[in-house]
Amino acid sequence: MDELTQRLSAGTHPVEVGGPQPSLEDLRRRFEDLGYVFIKFTGTQGGTDLGVRLDRDASGLGTADFERASGVVHVEGTLVLNEDPVRCVADIDLATLSGTGRLVAG
Known part of the structure; x- marks a missing residue:
C-alpha cells in the first residue's frame, strides 16, 4: 500500500470541499445531480484533492439544508x-464546507 494511502487510512483527518471551484452550490450540484464530488485532505503537503464517485446508498444529506448553508452532508464513495x-x-x-474524513483501504 502506498504511503499516502496508508497515512490517510489511519484515523480521521481534516477535509474540505475540493475541486476546481469549491462552493456550496457546486457541492450541491455534484452531490444531487452528478454523483461525483471532490474532497480535499488538507493535512498533507499541498493538500490531496480526491474525486469521489458517490455511493448513493451510503451517502446522505442527513441534516443538510443547502438553502440555509447549514447541517452536515455525509459522503461515501470509491476511488483509486x-x-x-x-x-x-x-x-x-x-456552513464552512469543511469537516473530517478518512480513507478505508480495499
Whole structure:
C-alpha cells in the first residue's frame, strides 16, 4: 500500500470541499445531480484533492439544508489513489464546507 494511502487510512483527518471551484452550490450540484464530488485532505503537503464517485446508498444529506448553508452532508464513495482502491468517508459541514474524513483501504 502506498504511503499516502496508508497515512490517510489511519484515523480521521481534516477535509474540505475540493475541486476546481469549491462552493456550496457546486457541492450541491455534484452531490444531487452528478454523483461525483471532490474532497480535499488538507493535512498533507499541498493538500490531496480526491474525486469521489458517490455511493448513493451510503451517502446522505442527513441534516443538510443547502438553502440555509447549514447541517452536515455525509459522503461515501470509491476511488483509486496511487493504484490503491479505497473508499472515502467524510462528513462536511455546509456552513464552512469543511469537516473530517478518512480513507478505508480495499
